[in-house]
Amino acid sequence: MLIAGNWKMNLDMPAARHLAGSIRNSLEDPRPVEVVLCPAYAYLDAVYGLVHGSVVSVGAQNMHAQDAGAFTGEISASMLRSVGCSHVILGHSERRQYFGETDASVREKVAQAVLFGLVPIVCVGESLVERDAGQAERVVAGQVRGALKGVAYPGKGRLVVAYEPVWAIGTGRTASPDEAQAMHAHIRSELAGLFSTGDAAHIDILYGGSMKPENADDLLSQPDIDGGLIGGASLQADPFLAIVRAAMRAG
Ligand code: PGA
Secondary structure (H helix, E strand, O other), rough: OOEEEEEOOOOHHHHHHHHHHHHHOOOOOOOOOOEEEEOOOHHHHHHHHOOOOOOOEEEEOOOOOOOOOOOOOOOOOOHHHHEEEEEEOOOOOOHHHOOOOOOOHHHHHHHHHHHOOOEEEEEEOHHHHHHHOOOOOHHHHHHHHHHHOOOOOOOOOEEEEEOOOOOOOOOOOOOOHHHHHHHHHHHHHHHHHHHHHHHHOOOOEEEEEOOHHHHHHHHOOOOOOOEEEOOOOOOOOOHHHHHHHHHHHHH
């Protein structure tokens, strides 16, 4: 089980430090749950300094596919490693929607992240129009293949996929546990086709999209839901910790 907090473009430095410190201090040993905080770039170093040595690790929300060079405003995998990141979210729907990211650009980034020892959290998910048209499974399978085809399996625990239906992100509307489980099983069978059944069994598939303490138990107890990527509910310690505890129960 893995619970990741995607703080998106929120918080200032004091608030980020306070949130990271509260999570670290109030987390009883959450094994076998992995906890990852993904703050804005500007706070990565500070958050890493606060959680280093605890059970909490740090991830970025994006990165560039090249390692260095004239790419103003961008950040590379090795830079993220150098400030303590272990994970990186790639292909989030907001990146796809507002910043023109495609399956092809996500695949380049995934390969680069793996090369530099970062665990990619690869996001996929259909829009409401696609779901209503009965296209959800086809769209999501296409995104999984598009982001991962040709990428060598990086090993147990070294690759994470997040299913985030776009219509559930930040809307308060969540996929039902049955809807989410069906899609997660579908994603796992795609992963088995790309890698192997054994490898696919060791890839954590997270659910994201309005996960909160009230629905976390039902979602996380589904057999193919291996954790959560949490947006809104990760911006305060109490709801985020409640979701981590739900993951421990489901563990
Ligand atoms: P949400 O965001 O929990 O606020 O819906 C999830 C995400 O975008 O990762």
